[in-house]
Amino acid sequence: MSFQDLGLSPKLLSALADAGFTTPTSVQVAAIPKALAGSDLMVSAQTGSGKTAAFMLPALNRIAQNADRGVGVQVLVLTPTRELAMQVTDATIAYGKNLSDLRTATIVGGMPYGAQLKALSRRIDVLVATPGRLLDHLQAGRVKLSTVHTLVLDEADRMLDMGFIEDIETIVGRLPKERQTLLFSATLDGNIAKLGATLMNNPERLELAGQKEKHSNITQSLYYADDLSHKLQLLDHVLRDAALDQAIVFTSTKRGADDLADRLSEQGFSAAALHGDMNQRQRTRTLTMLQRGALKILVATDVAARGIDVQGISHAVNFDLPMQAEDYVHRIGRTGRAGRSGLAFTLATHSERHKIRRIESFTGQTIDAQTIPGLEPKRSARPSSDRPGGKPFNKRSGPSRGGFGGGRPAFGGNGGGYEGRGKPAARPSFNARPEGAGGGYRGDRPEGGSRPERSEGFRAERSEGFRADAPRPSFGFRGDGDRPARPHGAAPAGAPRGPKPAFGKREGAPAKRFGKPAHAERRD
Template sequence: MQFSQLALDKRLLATVDHLGFAEATEIQQKAIPTAIAGKDLLASSRTGSGKTLAFLLPAMQRLIRSKPLSKRDPRVLILAPTRELAKQVYGQLRLVVANTSYKSLLILGGEDFNQQSKALARDPHFVVATPGRLADHLEHGHLYLHGLEMLILDEADRMLDLGFADQLQAIHKAADHRKRQTLMFSATLDHAAVNQFGAQLLNNPTRIRIDSEAEIHSDIHHRMLFSDHLDHKEAQLKALLEKQDFKQLILFTATRGDTDRLAVLLSEWGYSTLALSGELNQTARSQIMQDFAAGKAKILITTDVASRGLDIPQVSHVVNFDLPKHPEEYVHRVGRTGRAGAKGDAFSLVGPKDWPSFKKLEAFLQQPLAFEAIEGLEAKFKGLVEKPKRGPAKAKPTARSGKKTGPAKRAPAKVKRPVAGLRDIGDAPMMVKKKPVQPVDDES
């Protein structure tokens, strides 16, 4: 569907055309008409589906076509869970409002509070913010939301998971009037807290579900590799970097320590590398992201701080050096590649410590994941087999009274190992005779 079929103002159509967008994505086709009609919206769509434009264009349409409710209050407030995602949204907003009289402002935690209060006093039309810092400014009276026309929550599930429920409630109460329109986007509509919170914020919303958060992105080739231990993972990583023809690559790790260590190691291998973790201050994080987006390094090594909100078309590969504990984060990690119709490759190194996370991921995706191997670096580890659970012992009647007592006490007998059987582990059945021995090497 063309954007011209979505009843957008001709000035917005000119902007869309100037930005090079031809056809609307599925979330844009369904969300834009609903939002333009003034209805509240609760929508789910996978990462990289174009949802940012799905709420920015209706917001601009409202400002163009209607009179403001207040001359001083922000007209549109967009909330995002992380600084990185807020900066990405703000970057797209700047493109949409370019060559117009509408003013926009980005409010992030970790930046100068007084400078932000001065910027808010200049009455921006759009405010993009993280909820914690915006709630602080509300509490100090640096802005009011009595005239707010649109409240947009991007990745509401993530905001709630990060503990921003109280701040979101405060923002909602500050802008609680019948003329406010609310758009809520979530990775999934099966999130109980999102539905409960949406019932408080939204007025008879239209629900749009484009695809499940657990749905594997069809443009990404997911490849799993068994790993024996830390040294084995590093050897596999080196082989992948040598064999894969990548434009830019993001390497995800579990800890800051791994991030720093691998950055040094990859530099020794001759790769231009940047390292990013949540412990860095905002200025340093922003500089690293800008440098990577500008192509100053081929590899970005990071924790989950960059699993959302990083939109760089040149990222052709993602490698999970460690699997994340939560399967939702896997989807967001690999979603950094295969964006805007491009193809991507995602490799995951699965060792004994990653096995519980791998099983959670398979259950989350509701499909088996096949394993591959690098020639000469095949792993001995092939997965762990869960021990069968034993039920409680049944009480037996005594010979003397016939009454039931507790389980009979007797000397422990030798437990006979179960007969070996076939079990599918990875992409082929194998004979499992005993539980594999846990390797001594530390993967963390």
């Protein structure tokens, strides 16, 4: 089937031909005829499947048939992020270049109000916006939406995840009831189904993103890492692949993106970060460099990467695992665009096996675990419980904390106690305190007192349990064979119970020293 078979305007067909689009994708074949017929649609489609054209071409087709262009905003597209809004705007301009005097405006956060006020003071045919900033202008009376005939909710699931539901409901309340609504989402259940029932009129459901059919053109690989240092070595190996054109590396935190981008730059890679704390000028400059090929590696968070459509991205790397299994699909979809093949790599610690299983369950695909010669992980998912001195490690692989960047996960989440959610795991047991730590637990020190690589600026949380002016807490010292029983006040096995002797009153016992207990002096 060709675009000519879908019933589009000749002007749109000419623009598509000029842009090199000759064959519609499956989502376009399914959605465009129904949208041209005026139906409300709820569509689930994988990222990179051509869904922008699936909703924008029917909307522009309706504008092309409408001779009166001075009525006001006719098409409103709501997106979760600035980058996705920019992408939709660029596609709209390309598809509608043969429509006489088509005017498009973009209203997003992070951009100066002056330029937006100027755009809103003129006639607008297609308005692409993020909900928060549009609501600001709407409540200030700077934009009217009473003439909208087509509403598009692009990546509606992400907008709900970001807390835009109330903004969306307020905006939709200003739209005409007689309108067409097109909703696109990764899934159509749960809150998305409720939203569709509330905002749409007998919508047709098109579920084109069957989980087992996702990303057949992307080769997915999984590498297990023992700790942060091991993970960085694996990342270095992946990024030095001779077949790499451009890569996008995902972290779970903004600071983690900055740290990793800095580290890669120091190692000679052309790398930069992209995240929500950057202003629009910085984000636009970074994306422009990426699109022009001046930037080799982009280190990004999930939200910032939504909507990035750069065909030169050959590798997608999950340095930190995503919070939601669904985000994994969006991440790897940044490669393999427009039918090209792509490579997706996931770096996980042994403690994150359950997250890998959730991703596999969501996608219906098994991610093959592989090894790199010379960089194989330890065979055991957990370290031995024995270490010099008879004291066990914490129940995690490697040191209890890793990386750098005081109080935040190193590059997001890693095997050092963080699990990619942007918050620390449970505080370690006092049993895992290294020998000779004295007045407090130092979670950043692995066995032997050495620090993880690049730990500058890291300050481990200190326990308040060991103070020189307070008695030593008793938890964790049970004398049950895991470690020696406490030397003071402990009765021999089988001895009759009796009153406890006071500290310092036992025969032959050393003088009481609260600041430095006797058992802390041992160096076994």
